[in-house]
Amino acid sequence: MSIEVGEATEADVPAIAAFFRKAWSLAGPGAPGWAGADESVIDELTRPHVLAERVVGTGRRMFLSRDGARVVGFAAVRADEADRIELAGIVVLQSMTGRGIGGPLLDAAVEWARESGFRTMVVKTEADNDRALRFYRDRGFVEHARMVEDVEGEPVALIELWRELQSVDVASRRDDSADSEASQP
Numbered sequence: 001m002s003i004e005v006g007e008a009t010e011a012d013v014p015a016i017a018a019f020f021r022k023a024w025s026l027a028g029p030g031a032p033g034w035a036g037a038d039e040s041v042i043d044e045l046t047r048p049h050v051l052a053e054r055v056v057g058t059g060r061r062m063f064l065s066r067d068g069a070r071v072v073g074f075a076a077v078r079a080d081e082a083d084r085i086e087l088a089g090i091v092v093l094q095s096m097t098g099r100g101i102g103g104p105l106l107d108a109a110v111e112w113a114r115e116s117g118f119r120t121m122v123v124k125t126e127a128d129n130d131r132a133l134r135f136y137r138d139r140g141f142v143e144h145a146r147m148v149e150d151v152e153g154e155p156v157a158l159i160e161l162w163r164e165l166q167s168v169d170v171a172s173r174r175d176d177s178a179d180s181e182a183s184q185p
Contacts, residue, residue: 002067002068003065003066003067003072003099003100003101003104004065004066005063005064005065005066005104005105005107005108006063006064006066006108007061007062007063007064007108007112008055008061008062008063008064008074009055009056010052010055010056012055012062012064012071013048013051013052013055014048015064015069015071016046016051016055016062016064016071016074017046017048017051018071019071019072019074019093020042020045020046020074020091021042021046022093023091023092023093023094024042026093026094026095027094041152054076054078057078058079059078059079060076060077060078060079061076061077061109061112062074062075062076062077063075063076063105063108063109063112065092065101065104065105067096072092072093072096072101073090073091073092073093073096073101073102073105074089074090074091074105075087075089075090075102075105075106075108075109076088076089077109077112077113077121079118080122083117083118083119083120084118084119084120084121084122085113085116085118085120085121085122086121086122086123086124087106087109087121087122087123090102090105090106092105102135103139106139109121110163110165113165114165114166118165119164119165119166120162120163120164120165121141121162121163121165122144122160122161122162123136123141123160123161123163124149124158124159124160124161125158125159125161126156126157126158126159127146127157127158127159128157133159133161136161136163137161139163140163140164141161141162141163142161142162142163143159143160143161144160144161144162145159145160146158146159146160147160
């Protein structure tokens with residue numbers, strides 16, 4: 001098994017959609033990390049224009065783990081505030097968990113966020129998702145808040161964790177819109 005991690009491009013959208021559907025079908029409703037998801041949510045998330053926006057949209061990036069040509073994991077980030085970025089999620093195929101795929105995905109997201117001048121990374125996960133909480137805490141995230149949010153009409157207890165990335169002048173941040181335009185065909 002030779003896993004490679006890289007930044008997703010618009011050309012990856014079909015592979016990401018296939019990965020997302022497979023990951024969902026293997027995990028199913030109610031699985032940790034999939035709070036509020038059902039077929040209609042998955043249908044919406046895997047529409048090509050929705051995925052393309054998440055891959056190359058302003059203030060957003062997606063990173064993929066591949067085993068050969070097959071996508072086996074992804075991480076997505078989106079700008080939250082001028083100096084804060086949200087780790088919107090890391091998903092790894094159930095058959096590939098525990099094989100060291102999530103760490104390199106997080107590392108790629110953190111590296112991009114640092115290079116882009118973000119000072120803090122934020123992630124939310126279900127309060128009962130012990131595996132995710134351990135993963136994030138082991139990588140320098142600390143609990144910042146507990147909350148209950150409405151996720152697709154259901155109350156979900158969440159823990160928000162923060163990780164400090166660096167102290168930089170926000171004005172020195174790379175122009176993200178120029179990056180987005182440069183990556184579009």
